[in-house]
Amino acid sequence: MVENRPFLGFLTHLVLIAGVIVVAFPVYVAIIAMTHTDVTLNSGAPLLPGAELISNLIAVWTFDPPGAPPFWLMVWNSTLMALIIMVGKIAISIISAYAIVYFRFPFRTLAFWIIFITLMLPVEVRIIPTYEVVANLGMLNSYAGLTIPLIASATATFLFRQFFMTIPDEMMEAARVDGAGPLKFFRDILLPLSRTNIAALCIILFIYGWVQYLWPLLVTTREEHFTLMMGVRQMAGAQEVDPQWNLIMTAVVLAMLPPVLIVIAMQRLFVKGLVETEK
Template sequence: MVEHKPMASFLGHLSLIVGVVIVAFPVWIALVIATHDNHSFMSGVTPLWFGKEGLKVFVTLFNGSASTGGVSVAHMLYNSALMALGITVGKISISILSAYAVVFFRFPGRMIAFWVIFMTLMLPVEVRIMPTFQVIADLHMLNTYQGLIIPMIASATATFLFRQFFLTIPNELIEAARIDGAGPLKFFWDILLPLSRTNIAALFVITFIYGWNQYLWPLMITTDAKYTTIVVAIKHLLAVPEGEVMWNQVMATTILAMLPPVIVIIVMQRFFVKGLVESEK
């Protein structure tokens, strides 16, 4: 029986409230600044309440402004969503298939193949980015959605996680599937995929946020404004060689860039938590 201690409960709730305030305060400031004209922020006094501009800056961004090269924020959100979903689906598909091959098939060099995949974790992105850029350039995939997505879909981490989960599948289940006449594809589709849904959900959230927040790779391979992602757009809004930075547009774009990952986390929260705390983990 858990003893109820009012002071401990009070301190716990107080800590949570303070944590929420610390995390939410910068977001509140960004939202407030987005409702002011740019001169209000440039005066040196940070406003703490909404301004008279209201949602005008959001309307301007969705219609396309000079600061964003005439490309609307809606199109940039589309680019980011397409890239993030492409990376997510690609990572999960390749990782689950490679883990399935390593665990359930017996072929020469399978463990060597797994450890080669696993050792790629030791290579930071900065080491691989120039060779990858050269390959994409040689394949004429600069300024394309394929160039944004394909180089980012391999994942040693996801392969390792699926492999560890597949190793927990009891041999009795595998033998029962064989007795029932289930071939490799049927076993994978009807048994492994349903059992892996919480793992897939957890990895979906992680990889979607990873893909959405990509900055360096889209910045390198896209020079055409119509392929600009929302995260790169924030950098373009800040890179003003002459004149003043439109901080209200920067903050409004930042708020819009935060919304899709937050929505994904809220929608997938139950599956995400379950996938991380299952006993098999």
């Protein structure tokens, strides 16, 4: 039984409120900044909304900063990259987990642990050899170079494997008695049962692809392949002109919107896919 201690409850809420303020205040400053002119922002950081929101939104979509493509093209590149990475990671991971759990072949367990061990290797360890492979295959400055090296996921493979292991063997035997082959069992039984896990991973993997900065920075030098994260950095670091902070903050807020909207729209499936244990 949890004791009712008013002071402890007050202290808990105070810590939570302080944490929310620390996390949310930079976002609030960015949202406020996108409603002012660059003249106002250069003179200080206002904390109250201005009247330039619409004009800044229109200007950022037509903004063509030095050394970067138009804003809409960077949004398209980031969206395409995130979607390809998301679909590719889920497709490869669920098929890999299916093979590891339901097929009997030599060194099956070893294959899984080799995949799992890659989780212990940070990106910085793998990035130079991965770049060399991509360069030797001629995939620099291409959508293939942006996405293919990132579509393998040990985390998703591990999660699908753990889920498949919770499915009773009797279900597989019943499907086999009914004449269902491996592909039919996978398509008609495993995929529908995995929809909440897939939805949760879709959110995580889309955001993973959307916020990529280091890898696109290495493999892309042409402006037509710049992602939104690269473009915002280019807008802030342009040497030829003074940074237009009102447009930069508008671009930052717009870059935050897709992940936030996806999390809000799929929140119930996301939580269910992470915490659901009884299948």
